[in-house]
Amino acid sequence: MAVPPSSEDLLITEDLLRRSVENVLAVRECQIHGAVIAYRGQLRLAPPRALEVLQARFRPLGFTPFLREDGRGEVVVQAVPLAETTEPQRVGVNVVLFVLTCLSTLVAGAGYAGSPTFDAFRSSITGTLFVSGVPFAATLLAILVVHEFGHYFTARHYRASVSLPYFIPAPPPFPFGTLGAIIRMRSPARDRNALFDIAAAGPLAGLLVAIPAFVLGLQWSNVVPVPVLTHEAFGQSGLTQLLVYLRFGSLPEGTMVYTHPMADAAWVGFFVTALNLFPVGQLDGGRIAYALFGRSHALIGRVTLIGTVLLGLAAMAVNVLVWGGTFAASLNWFVWAALVFFLVGVHHGPP
Incomplete structure (x- = not known):
């Protein structure tokens, strides 16, 4: 510096x-x-x-x-x-974190390899359950790599200095094997237009991989009776519901889609992208909000966090009063709101 x-x-x-x-x-x-x-x-x-x-x-x-x-x-x-980091980057740290993330996502992927449709892979890859995590891990890592290099190459296009991606491994019991990845801005974006493009490039690039991966994963998925479910079901967004409908049509009552690990990984990609687009702090959505609204971005971030807490309260009320569930099963929104508030904050500095 x-x-x-x-x-x-x-x-x-x-x-x-x-x-x-x-x-x-x-x-x-x-x-x-x-x-x-x-x-x-x-x-x-x-x-x-x-x-x-x-x-x-x-x-x-x-x-x-x-x-x-x-x-x-x-x-x-x-x-x-001069607001620019000039010391050389230690690429070895990036490599070690990426290797650890490969291992942790393989372990996580092994947990999603119990789908009946996974048998299609067993003729070509044999070995331990650890190896069976390859479809999930490879798909999720592809989404994250393309997402982060979307940021990287767009930043280089605008002549902003950025680091290589730092992948974040998350071993069991965390279910996805990774907390995603980050790129350090080693110099500021030249203006808000550049900041907007750099921030938006990652989610858009990641979706270009996640959507085809989900569609391909559905080709190896089956419609099964609901009792076959052996692990917690993922929630569905409007996009995933549409893609499932285009593949299977209206599902018979009492059935569900038992997704292939590739589709599971794509779902995680959608989930991570959605979280990243929260208009808060240094998240991609926070940078986009700052580029569009300037100083008003902090107010938008606070409103988003309050809205997240209110959604959590609504989900808790429905789960407990309507479905007879427990309070503990409804804490997801509060957990994400707390993580965003304490780890990310609501403020984004100048580009």
């Missing part, structure tokens, strides 16, 4: 920055807040072009430019000490 200029040479730096700014912004006012220098005025160029020019000029001086409207018809150009 670049070292901010000391107070002795800050005024000299301000003079150099002002010269870099003056033919881009008609400067009306300059303010210095610590090591951050802000210029207020009217842009002489279109915002995308202005930002491109300022980035090229500020970087040799050790600063990153940020543009924002001040709500009074003027633009503020902030010069922030």
Whole structure:
């Protein structure tokens, strides 16, 4: 990380920055807040072009430019000490985490390998139950890899520095074998448009794998009597219900679709994508909300968390009062709301 200029040479730096700014912004006012220098005025160029020019000029001086409207018809150009991680990335950490995630998803996948339709694979892959987790693990990892590299290549397109994906293994008793993956932004997105594209690219890319995988998995799934169910059933979204209907039509009463592990993995991909699109904090949805609504994103995040808790209360009431279930079986919404609040938060910083 670049070292901010000391107070002795800050005024000299301000003079150099002002010269870099003056033919881009008609400067009306300059303010210095610590090591951050802000210029207020009217842009002489279109915002995308202005930002491109300022980035090229500020970087040799050790600063990153940020543009924002001040709500009074003027633009503020902030010069922030270089907001970019320059130390080399330790790729070995990424590799180790990916290998561990492969192992943990194989273990999880073995638990979904009891479907009668899994026999179609046994003629080509023999071995232990551990190996039988391959269809689930390979499908889920493919969805996650494509999702994360959707972010990665879009960020590189916008010349933002990003890390390789860090996969997060989750051994038993966690049922999916992974908590997903993350990519570190090693430099900020150049503007909100770039931030929107970077954030949206991952979920869209992942769905391009998850939807065909679910359709293919349904080809190896069977309609069975409900009593055959030996593990907890997954919930159904509108998308999965539509795809099941297109494959099997209306199911006879007292039957259900016993899904192939590939379809199970695709369902997990849908689930992870849906969680990631919560408009909260540093999640993909939070970044999209910030790109679209600016400072209002924090309010949207709070409303989302409150809505999640209310959904949990409604689900609990239906489960206990209508179906005769227990309170403990209705805690999912509260768990996800707590994880998002404590691990992610509701605020997203500037791009």
